[in-house]
Amino acid sequence: MISNSQSESGISFVGCGSATPPKIINNDQLGQRVDTNDEWIKSRTGIRERRVIGENQSLIDLASDAALKAIKMANWDEKTIDLIILATSTPEDLFGSAPKIQSNLGASNAVAFDLTAACSGFLFALVTASQYLASGSMKRAVVIGADQLSKWVDWDDRKTCVLFGDGAGAVAVEANKNDNGLIGYDLKSDGSRGGCLNLSQSNIFLDLVQGATYQKGEYLPIRMEGKEVYKFAVKEVPIILGELLDKHQIESESIDWLLLHQANQRILDAVASRFLIPSDKVLSNLEHYGNTSAATIPLMLDEAVRDERIKSGDLIACSGFGAGLSWGAALFYWHGPY
Ligand code: COA
Numbered sequence: 001m002i003s004n005s006q007s008e009s010g011i012s013f014v015g016c017g018s019a020t021p022p023k024i025i026n027n028d029q030l031g032q033r034v035d036t037n038d039e040w041i042k043s044r045t046g047i048r049e050r051r052v053i054g055e056n057q058s059l060i061d062l063a064s065d066a067a068l069k070a071i072k073m074a075n076w077d078e079k080t081i082d083l084i085i086l087a088t089s090t091p092e093d094l095f096g097s098a099p100k101i102q103s104n105l106g107a108s109n110a111v112a113f114d115l116t117a118a119c120s121g122f123l124f125a126l127v128t129a130s131q132y133l134a135s136g137s138m139k140r141a142v143v144i145g146a147d148q149l150s151k152w153v154d155w156d157d158r159k160t161c162v163l164f165g166d167g168a169g170a171v172a173v174e175a176n177k178n179d180n181g182l183i184g185y186d187l188k189s190d191g192s193r194g195g196c197l198n199l200s201q202s203n204i205f206l207d208l209v210q211g212a213t214y215q216k217g218e219y220l221p222i223r224m225e226g227k228e229v230y231k232f233a234v235k236e237v238p239i240i241l242g243e244l245l246d247k248h249q250i251e252s253e254s255i256d257w258l259l260l261h262q263a264n265q266r267i268l269d270a271v272a273s274r275f276l277i278p279s280d281k282v283l284s285n286l287e288h289y290g291n292t293s294a295a296t297i298p299l300m301l302d303e304a305v306r307d308e309r310i311k312s313g314d315l316i317a318c319s320g321f322g323a324g325l326s327w328g329a330a331l332f333y334w335h336g337p338y
Pocket of ligand 1: 035036040041044045158224225227229230263264291321323
């Protein structure tokens with residue numbers, strides 16, 4: 001477990017951006033491929049459609065686009081960026097996709113690396129970036145959550161294929177000794193329960209030379225025990241968020257927005273009802289994008305900032321959860337220009 005002790009982080013949220021692919025696949029279209037229908041998907045998940053990256057576009061394009069918009073909102077010269085973290089489980093290059101984004105942005109003074117924590121990835125990356133900023137070693141960071149789960153979904157498995165989509169979101173955060181934008185956070189992992197949601201390598205060994213084999217680099221499609229994941233989320237998210245609120249002596253009535261990983265509307269509703277948070281304070285856009293993994297939180301944040309639901313000074317209670325198992329929560333003030 002990792003958590004900060006109090007409001008000393010000294011970072012400000014000053015920009016956000018997002019990007020999604022143009023191709024929309026709705027529930028009826030999926031029903032033409034697998035034995036499912038709009039009614040089943042909507043009632044069990046809240047999802048109506050999702051976006052899928054097609055030819056002539058890439059995850060790096062989306063992530064770069066989202067990051068550029070965040071940098072523009074923050075009004076930063078890209079040469080002043082010190083750090084770029086790309087949270088993703090679906091890199092284009094297993095050696096890392098973040099450096100290509102750094103190059104696309106022209107952020108030649110930034111160090112850039114990938115971080116993998118599945119659907120908790122954005123939150124884990126945000127907290128990681130905050131450590132560099134709070135320590136004084138860096139001043140400006142871009143944190144990106146981007147995933148292309150469409151390439152790892154088994155599109156013939158109705159139990160999983162209806163849930164996921166592609167997208168990217170980003171935030172610009174900077175060190176600010178006079179601000180406590182990130183009030184607190186808590187991150188957790190439990191590998192002993194990791195078997196209920198995996199994107200695992202295949203175990204294929206081929207002959208190398210006489211007497212030796214090598215493992216072929218290949219991954220299996222996403223495999224999930226939906227009920228177990230559901231139970232995990234509705235149990236652990238209220239606990240971690242409740243403990244964080246208690247620790248910082250914040251009443252749930254003070255929360256302006258509940259911003260959860262967009263996996264399933266029923267999970268969002270269950271967590272909101274546990275804290276008696278009214279539905280108009282629960283941010284949700286999964287209807288249009290499905291679960292975009294590390295992208296859901298910044299994608300939702302960006303939408304709500306740009307349509308002026310979230311205003312400067314609003315308090316946001318955020319939680320991400322997913323494979324690993326991994327989960328986390330953060331409380332922060334939005335201080336962007338909108
Ligand atoms: N369309 C139609 N029927 C479907 C279906 C689909 N897309 N997917 C499953 N079903 C069927 C099942 O085959 C099962 O039929 P059976 O009773 O004849 O065997 C029935 O619906 C119930 O399946 P079940 O898996 O018990 O449904 P559920 O109520 O648990 O809902 C999820 C399934 C996936 C929507 C739900 O478990 C869930 O949201 N889990 C969390 C998943 C998640 O968020 N993962 C990512 C976390 S980061």
